Amino acid sequence: xxxxxxxxxxxxxxxxxxxxxxxxxxxxxxxxxxxxxxxxxxxxxxxxxxxxxxxxxxxxxxxxxxxxxxxxxxxxxxxxxxxxxxxxxxxxxxxxxxxxxxxxxxxxxxxxxx
Amino acid sequence: xxxxxxxxxxxxxxxxxxxxxxxxxxxxxxxxxxxxxxxxxxxxxxxxxxxxxxxxxxxxxxxxxxxxxxxxxxxxxxxxxxxxxxxxxxxxxxxxxxxxxxxxxxxxxxxxx
Numbered sequence: 001x002x003x004x005x006x007x008x009x010x011x012x013x014x015x016x017x018x019x020x021x022x023x024x025x026x027x028x029x030x031x032x033x034x035x036x037x038x039x040x041x042x043x044x045x046x047x048x049x050x051x052x053x054x055x056x057x058x059x060x061x062x063x064x065x066x067x068x069x070x071x072x073x074x075x076x077x078x079x080x081x082x083x084x085x086x087x088x089x090x091x092x093x094x095x096x097x098x099x100x101x102x103x104x105x106x107x108x109x110x111x112x113x114x
Numbered sequence: 115x116x117x118x119x120x121x122x123x124x125x126x127x128x129x130x131x132x133x134x135x136x137x138x139x140x141x142x143x144x145x146x147x148x149x150x151x152x153x154x155x156x157x158x159x160x161x162x163x164x165x166x167x168x169x170x171x172x173x174x175x176x177x178x179x180x181x182x183x184x185x186x187x188x189x190x191x192x193x194x195x196x197x198x199x200x201x202x203x204x205x206x207x208x209x210x211x212x213x214x215x216x217x218x219x220x221x222x223x224x225x226x227x
Contacts, residue, residue, distance in 0.1 A: 004157070031213055035217075040219055041219055042118075042120075042203060042217045042220045043158075043203065043217040043220075045214050045216075048213070050213060058214060090158070092158075102160040102163065103150075103158070103160070103215060105157030105158045105159070106157050107155070107156055107157045108156075108157055
């Protein structure tokens, strides 16, 4: 079974802090994704990566950056955390066998910015 | 752009009731369609999928049929259980272009004993 592991289940940070959310997958997947989940808005794509050192902006990239130095690890960075970034963050990965491969999700990191 | 619209929740049913969660989509091409489920405290899991028109996806008693003429992919189950209580997300992906899924807003299902 594919395992996608997010390093923290809960995080509390202060406004202005730099925040790192880490995600690791163990199935050699090329594609990795960061979504945020908010009530009534569903999942919104922040960034995704289709190869090491490659990244593309999603629908809401403002205030975020990402890093993919190794294939198995995809990090989401909040350069200067703000209260409107309080949310549930979900990492996912997918193999590159066409668009129909399923996404595999981690259990999420609930971030609170105070 | 591409989008997915789901019925708002929560949907509250008694055990053994029939479930329908509506999902319609807008897409510039020919998408593959998915239903994902999120149980409390967990990430999303793939429930079922359909990759072309008239395909029926099914799993764990849930079914959804890809209706191109109505651009819909409604989720159904004949007899729900308390353990089906979760949030259900409809999603699409195109075969070309961006390789990320577009999700609906999610529908919370609460099944009462």
